[in-house]
Amino acid sequence: MNVTEATDFPPSLLEIALFYAEAGVDEVIGEQPVDRTQAPPAREPAREPTRAAASPAAGSPAQALAGATPNPPRTPLPHPATASANPALLSASEVEGAARRAARACQTIPELEAAIKAFEGCGLKATATNTVIARGNPQAPLMIIGEAPGRDEDAQGLPFVGESGQLLDRMLKAIGRDEQNTYISNILFWRPPGNRDPSTEEILACKPFIERLIELARPKVIACAGKHAAATLLGTTQGITRTRGRWHEYQRDEIAIPAMPLLHPAYLLRQPGVKREAWHDMLELAAKLEQLGV
Ligand code: URA
Numbered sequence: 001m002n003v004t005e006a007t008d009f010p011p012s013l014l015e016i017a018l019f020y021a022e023a024g025v026d027e028v029i030g031e032q033p034v035d036r037t038q039a040p041p042a043r044e045p046a047r048e049p050t051r052a053a054a055s056p057a058a059g060s061p062a063q064a065l066a067g068a069t070p071n072p073p074r075t076p077l078p079h080p081a082t083a084s085a086n087p088a089l090l091s092a093s094e095v096e097g098a099a100r101r102a103a104r105a106c107q108t109i110p111e112l113e114a115a116i117k118a119f120e121g122c123g124l125k126a127t128a129t130n131t132v133i134a135r136g137n138p139q140a141p142l143m144i145i146g147e148a149p150g151r152d153e154d155a156q157g158l159p160f161v162g163e164s165g166q167l168l169d170r171m172l173k174a175i176g177r178d179e180q181n182t183y184i185s186n187i188l189f190w191r192p193p194g195n196r197d198p199s200t201e202e203i204l205a206c207k208p209f210i211e212r213l214i215e216l217a218r219p220k221v222i223a224c225a226g227k228h229a230a231a232t233l234l235g236t237t238q239g240i241t242r243t244r245g246r247w248h249e250y251q252r253d254e255i256a257i258p259a260m261p262l263l264h265p266a267y268l269l270r271q272p273g274v275k276r277e278a279w280h281d282m283l284e285l286a287a288k289l290e291q292l293g294v
Contacts, residue, residue, distance in 0.1 A: 124190035130157035141294035143219035226264030
């Protein structure tokens with residue numbers, strides 16, 4: 001049924017749902033609509049404290065971003081203007097600074113995972129079901145870093161478990177790699193609604209954490225899947241079809257790790273004709289790992 005063909009008014013629930021589906025709305029994130037463009041009424045009834053304000057670490061707004069509980073069950077969000085540590089009220093560099101301090105304080109991967117789950121500086125967390133950090137072996141010589149969780153990853157709390165993740169697993173298997181000898185993560189830890197591109201602010205809010213994860217895991221070789229991962233971690237400015245297949249270096253402080261931009265598996269699903277290039281890049285990865293003896 002097409003909504004535009006409907007003649008009876010008011011529209012049925014089915015028609016409304018179809019309208020939303022056609023408009024690209026694929027998820028319900030709250031029971032009640034919230035108009036976030038409006039200031040709250042002068043005297044609002046008492047609300048649930050915000051996650052950040054409820055944090056024991058709450059001090060300055062930037063400090064408050066770093067400490068709260070891991071994704072609590074979804075509740076209607078407070079109006080942004082009432083959130084004392086709302087990331088929208090802080091500059092991207094303040095949020096990045098708070099993330100960097102929180103990440104640096106972590107000495108182990110479990111500590112870092114807890115810090116990421118508690119971080120309130122990335123607006124994507126509000127619409128995500130789960131914080132998605134990593135799967136595989138943190139001691140593995142190869143680390144694959146993608147862009148952001150999709151719907152399946154958000155639902156399961158693990159990166160690359162949907163269709164593109166299954167393709168990634170098959171590609172890894174073809175060069176003798178699996179979860180035992182590969183560590184898999186993303187530059188973002190929460191799903192962008194509708195799988196839209198991440199914003200610069202969202203990337204900057206998460207970047208210190210993925211950098212610290214690399215520092216703590218210390219892989220011998222990194223593969224960045226897709227243009228956002230390559231641009232964020234390797235500083236590439238050209239499109240992925242130009243940068244893929246050539247060795248770069250991931251450099252941060254005293255760390256330097258050979259890194260390869262890869263075509264994203266989701267792109268390969270849409271453009272199967274480029275699998276040949278992808279296979280070339282996997283063989284490059286395999287050769288580098290062999291050369292390093294890992
Ligand atoms: N795409 C990504 O970049 N990462 C995932 O975890 C899933 C899909």
